[in-house]
Amino acid sequence: MGERMFIEGNEAIARGATVADCQAFFGYPITPQNEITQWFAREFPKMGRIFVQTQSELGSINMLYGAAATGIRAMTSSSSPGWSLMQETMSDMANAELPCVVIDVQRGGPGGGPIRHAQQDYFQCTRGGGHGDYRNIVLAPASAQECCDLTQLAFYLADKYRNPVVVISDAIIGRLRETIEVKKIDFGPMPDKDWAVTGKGRHKDGKRRVVEHAGDLFARYPSYQALLLNLDQKIKRMQESELRYEGYKTEDAELILVAYGYTARVSKEAVNMARTEGIKAGLIRLITAWPFPYEVLRQKASQGSRFLAVEDSLGQLVDDVRVAVESHTEVGLVNILDRHMPTDGGMILPDKILAKIEVMK
């Protein structure tokens, strides 16, 4: 039995990282993720673990690179503008094959945007974010419990694939206080990190280790092509093995909502309301925003289901839904323009989704 506590999603992420044996956290202040950074600043030194308040998100992500290069489990967290700043090094870490975890508690954009909730970083998270060919597994919690559990999963998957893993949250999930159980999930032993840079004296074979992101420059791969082939195979392995989603009342559904994070919770409510009206609605909630359940949607489309993407952005996730169904069926969208009020405090609420369901049914 784990410890039961009444905490918000942001703290649940920190607690999940801690039980997953994260040894170092690097962070720069930005709303709405400050609770995460402050939690680590308060708790990690007491545990003898590492906390550094960085000089910028560039600092955070590059310290993460350094820590990951030593083989320890390490993490940073930020929100949209900070996440943007991190992209060059995300790309470098994919090349260098460094396992680590990065949290994006999304806020509004583009640009300075509002500091409150939004879901506008979907493309940037699921397409890698930086330059070059790579993908990251993107985990999308929709509750405080999932914030804790998916953060643990993120560390496991990062080590399994030697690749950064992103947790995409939002200001509502981050600030939502719920009762959760903080329990260490057993994924088996951590892989040996014989490649890590520790000082030559710590290696049994006495040979130097080099962590670099240039690929073929220092002979890690025989050629550039070999590096790309390895990345390609890794992307395919992740796609085949790591897809996670929750199907809710989808068996007989004629209209299937697709959503993640806070809008997935609102969508579930809308599905329940539609069902009481006798409308056969269902929900596919993404737990991995990448890999995306293309095949699942394609099958449902071939059986005649139509789709409604629900997301607190102008429309990013909806593109993946369209790709999945290959224009065989209708795809609707409830987006940020459907918020209940036009200010930055506006939210997508169940009645707006229900109204769209009624039009599409």
Place this chain on the structure above:
Amino acid sequence: MTEKTEAMTRERVTGRPRLLIPQTAGFVYCPGCHEPLVARAIAEALEEMGMGDETIGVFDIGCNSFLLGMLDIDSVLTPHGRPPDMATAIKHVYPDNIVFTVQGDGGLLAIGADPLLGVLTRAEKITIMMLNNAVYGTTGGQMAPTSLVGQKTTTTPEGRDAIKSGFPIHAAEMIATFKGTAYSARGAVNNPYNYERTREYIKVAFGKQMSKAGFSFIEILVACPPNWHLSPIDSLKWMEEKMIPEFPLGEFKNVDKIE
């Protein structure tokens, strides 16, 4: 034989330090480049201190990154400008190891100014080594923060105009003014005397890490003949007549304890 005694009995001039990796696949540096001499100075310093197995090097993107292939120590290559961040994290994980960076003048003072100010602010117990060749070497000799007033570069074809594009930064003097700095010096490798002095600076700087005194910094003047548009011999002259008068050699701060 320990590293230390081996280093002592080795012939200084003709021998090769054990930590210096032979460049069998061809030598990447231009004729007359001083950067490889810095690799040798670091290798000798580490061997004399017996610390090769306990040291982690962090290398920037730039001509200086080829030092990564020359030193037989655990090493990390970073995105351009970011070595101080990596070194910070690595030092926190392994506080008893020597952790140093090698960076160019562009990599430290332009794109890398954010992480530099970060380590200075936090007084990280690492060593930064900056190779000052007064240009961006790798990318074709553009103006660097250290380019001399009047110096012709590919982005200042008429010579650096101080009113339009400012004056060279004196990193060693500037860094000495920070309270978290335990050591700051500027050396060169243009003649045997300066080379030996620079190697001693490196040892003092690494010593500041071993005593956990504070941040340490060494700027090293290096010639870049192709981008100075001079022969290797004329580059040595330019080093004596232009670089060293602008960037005087010596120690600017050396304390046992920061306060």
